[in-house]
Amino acid sequence: MKTVYIIHTGGTISMKEDAQTGAVKPDIQNPLRHSTPSIANLANVIVEEAFHLPSPHITPKEMLILSKKIRKKIKAEKIDAVVITHGTDTLEETAYFLDLTIETDIPIVLTGAMRSSNEIGSDGPYNFISAVRVATSDEAKGKGVLVVMNDEIHTAKNVTKTHTSNVATFQSPQYGPIGIVTKHGISFHHMPTQHEFYPVEEIEKQVFLLKAYAGMDEQLFQAISSLNIDGLVIEALGQGNLPPRTLNGIKPLLERNIPIVLVSRCFNGIAQDVYGYDGGGKQLKELGVIFSNGLNGQKARIKLLAALQSSSSYEELQQIFNH
Numbered sequence: 032m033k034t035v036y037i038i039h040t041g042g043t044i045s046m047k048e049d050a051q052t053g054a055v056k057p058d059i060q061n062p063l064r065h066s067t068p069s070i071a072n073l074a075n076v077i078v079e080e081a082f083h084l085p086s087p088h089i090t091p092k093e094m095l096i097l098s099k100k101i102r103k104k105i106k107a108e109k110i111d112a113v114v115i116t117h118g119t120d121t122l123e124e125t126a127y128f129l130d131l132t133i134e135t136d137i138p139i140v141l142t143g144a145m146r147s148s149n150e151i152g153s154d155g156p157y158n159f160i161s162a163v164r165v166a167t168s169d170e171a172k173g174k175g176v177l178v179v180m181n182d183e184i185h186t187a188k189n190v191t192k193t194h195t196s197n198v199a200t201f202q203s204p205q206y207g208p209i210g211i212v213t214k215h216g217i218s219f220h221h222m223p224t225q226h227e228f229y230p231v232e233e234i235e236k237q238v239f240l241l242k243a244y245a246g247m248d249e250q251l252f253q254a255i256s257s258l259n260i261d262g263l264v265i266e267a268l269g270q271g272n273l274p275p276r277t278l279n280g281i282k283p284l285l286e287r288n289i290p291i292v293l294v295s296r297c298f299n300g301i302a303q304d305v306y307g308y309d310g311g312g313k314q315l316k317e318l319g320v321i322f323s324n325g326l327n328g329q330k331a332r333i334k335l336l337a338a339l340q341s342s343s344s345y346e347e348l349q350q351i352f353n354h
């Protein structure tokens with residue numbers, strides 16, 4: 032049997048609904064302990080409760096702790112796979128951070144739940160068992176960090192939470208899942224093309240994320256420029272354009288060599304310098320804005336945080352965001 036390192040971090044998968052108030056809250060004891068006996072039929076497990084946090088409480092600091100724990104465990108012991116349970120709200124950010132900062136071909140799989148442990152139709156134990164089944168399948172090797180929810184296997188890079196409450200919330204817009212979980216097996220139908228790695232030992236940079244909207248002006252940019260800021264990601268309009276008045280806020284940041292990465296607020300497609308009008312992509316590119324090749328805003332922020340630990344030159348960052 033394979034050996035799986037299981038790390039619990041909290042989230043709805045480890046919470047209970049209060050029958051009186053309907054409030055979903057962390058439980059004193061992680062209810063996933065009850066699923067562990069069925070997991071023991073699938074693999075030898077090493078279980079650790081790293082945190083007991085709702086995922087809106089997870090920060091890059093916790094992500095780095097997880098990354099270091101996994102790297103250390105892989106070095107110290109013979110483990111075949113890693114499974115992490117996590118709240119779904121920021122699961123995609125932790126998954127992508129781990130994908131960028133761990134260099135290994137052993138499967139690392141994240142999972143969570145949309146319904147807490149005592150709700151009807153609770154999806155936690157099922158997703159947990161599915162994650163272990165995927166992590167222990169031979170084909171999961173070398174595919175980077177994966178997210179397994181609701182019988183689907185997604186890459187950390189493309190997956191995103193798309194629905195507030197539906198159990199089918201995790202989707203990979205434009206690309207789809209790379210595999211499925213069935214009663215009898217695990218079936219992969221796509222292979223991720225490349226894996227990027229950034230050797231991150233510290234996270235001490237401050238990267239903000241702003242979303243563009245009709246009529247946006249310079250004010251938010253001016254406000255953040257007085258803060259301690261190392262980088263900025265903007266979810267731009269359409270193919271990669273901004274309302275013209277934002278330029279008065281963007282130019283001073285670029286003059287201070289603060290990297291600005293542009294993604295689109297559309298969840299399909301890639302931001303590119305296509306339009307030549309005031310605030311259009313061509314002008315933004317000429318000013319030194321970095322265009323990202325298809326990440327969503329929250330993932331581009333994670334990537335910029337990781338990349339800034341080793342580089343802050345425009346050329347290198349543009350190269351990094353071309354991938």
Ligand code: ASP
Pocket residue numbers: 041042043044084085086087117118119120121143144145146
């Ligand atoms: N708010 C919860 C969290 O992210 C949602 C979940 O786990 O599904 O911790």
